[in-house]
Amino acid sequence: MLLSRARRSTFAVFALNGFLLGMWVVNIPEIRERTGASTVVLGYLLLLFGGTALVGMQVCGRLIDRFGSRVVTVVAGLALSVTLVGPAFARSVTDLAVALAILGIFNGAIDVAQNAQAVEVERGYARPIISAFHAFFSFGGLLAALVGGGLIAAGADVRWSFAGVGIVGIAVVLAARRSLLAPTEATTRAAGVARVRSPWNLRVAVLALLAFMLLLAEGVAYDWSTVHLHDSLGASKTVAAWAFGAFSVTMTLVRLVADRIVARIGSAAYVQRAAFLGAAGLLGAAAAPDPGIAIVGWSVFGIGLAGCVPQFFSAAGNIDPAAAGTYLARVTGIGYLGLLAGPAIIGILTHWVTLTTAFAVPVIGCLLAGLLAPSALRRVDT
Structure with a gap:
């Protein structure tokens, strides 16, 4: 019963994270207009958001090892819900930069904390369940697209929309708080105990590299799938949007069933295939x-990527339960760099080669991940 409640509460946290982040994304055009940020400036602001998220991940990892994932998940969730309103109330580029820097820190923190809690719940179940948590993150993003789009269509003021969403976020976190798994002696270090060094090792490095390569590929789908259909194949903007839509839907659906496949064939074989x-x-x-x-191809791409990265997070969190936060922060942080770098790498390459030729980078990344995954994940399955 305790595990079941913890699982439902962790589902809620993942969905909330996807929803809050999605609400920011769907309102970017409105907030950019309110602050007068140009497209170039917005690009730098998004890099700032990503950079502070990386800082939040690394700090959060150590806090998880000290206080447990439940406390850090609750604090980060409440902080993210509150700081979401910052971009909506920004009146200038400077205001927006400060707001996004703070929002990025807590978004990075909850990313690691919720994954650490998911690993603990999965460990209690003694079977793969982590991909389903990531499916709920995707559901949260889809819900944000519907709710955010509806509020925009209704002419709602973005400031009050974000304030309302923030209140909902606080309520969800407080409701989930008591059901999340509490820290144990195996997952935290007691006060007064010297901090045990959590060194980089070959396995952590390979897991981080795998996460980097496949999140790089995922980032390419986010930013270049619609451009590919529109610019390379002459599709209308409406049809071009179906490429990302197909990718997102298959990602979400496969994450709901990936755990069952992993339980049957093992994480190493799953990620490889x-x-x-x-x-x-x-x-x-x-x-x-x-x-x-092309739309079929992008949907198959989503099927392939959907359940892979959660396996790397699960493996990182189980290397040493007492250092799960640190190891998760490292693998998540390096993977997040791939998510940020992928679209930029493709954009740079298009100065010299065609867009479809530039797609060789994520293709090679997927092939390398398939080759390296068995050695990194074999210990999980034995």
């Missing part, structure tokens, strides 16, 4: 002669 499938999907999209086939 899924990464190869993702490479085949992106190759198919790049080589597609028309938008319809």
Whole structure:
């Protein structure tokens, strides 16, 4: 019963994180207009958001090892809900920069904290369940698209929309607080005990590299799938949007069933086959002669990537339960760098090669991940 309640509460936290982040994303055009930020400036602001998120991840990792994931998840969730209103009330680029820097810190913190809590719940179940948590993050993003789009269509003031969403976030975190798993002696270090060094080792480095490569590929889908259909295949903007839509839907649906497959064949075999499938999907999209086939390729790409990265987080969190936060922060942080770098790398390469040729980078990343995953994940399955 305790594990079941903890699982539901962790689902709620993941969904809330996706919802809060999604509300910011769907309102970017409105907030940019209110603050007068140019497209170039917005790009720098988003990099600032990503950079402070990385800082939040690393700080949060150590706090988890000291206080447990429940406390850090609750504090980060409450802080994220409150600081979400910052961008909405920003009146200038400077205001927005400060607001996004603070928001990024707590978004990075909750990213690591909720994954650490998910690993603890999964450990209690003694079977794979982590992909389902990431599915709820995706559901939260889809809900934000619906709610945020509806509020925009109704002409709601973004400031009061964000204030209302923030209140909802606080209520969700407080409701989930008591059901989250409390820290144990195995997962935290007692007060007064010297901090045990959590060194980088080959396994942590490989897990971080795998996360980097596959999140790089995921970032390419986010920012370049619609551009590919519109610019390379001449699709209308409406049809081009279906590429990302298909990718997102398959990512979400597969995450709901990935745990069952992992339980049957093991995480190493799953990631290997899924990464190869993702490479085949992106190759198919790049080589597609028309938008319809390209959309199928992007959907297959989503199927391949969906359940892979959660396996790396699970493996990192189980290397040493007492240092789960530190190791998760490292793997999550390096992976997040891939998510940020992927779209930029493709954009830079298009100065010299075509967009479809530039897709060779994420394809090679998927192939390498498929080759390296068995050695990094084999210990999880034995």
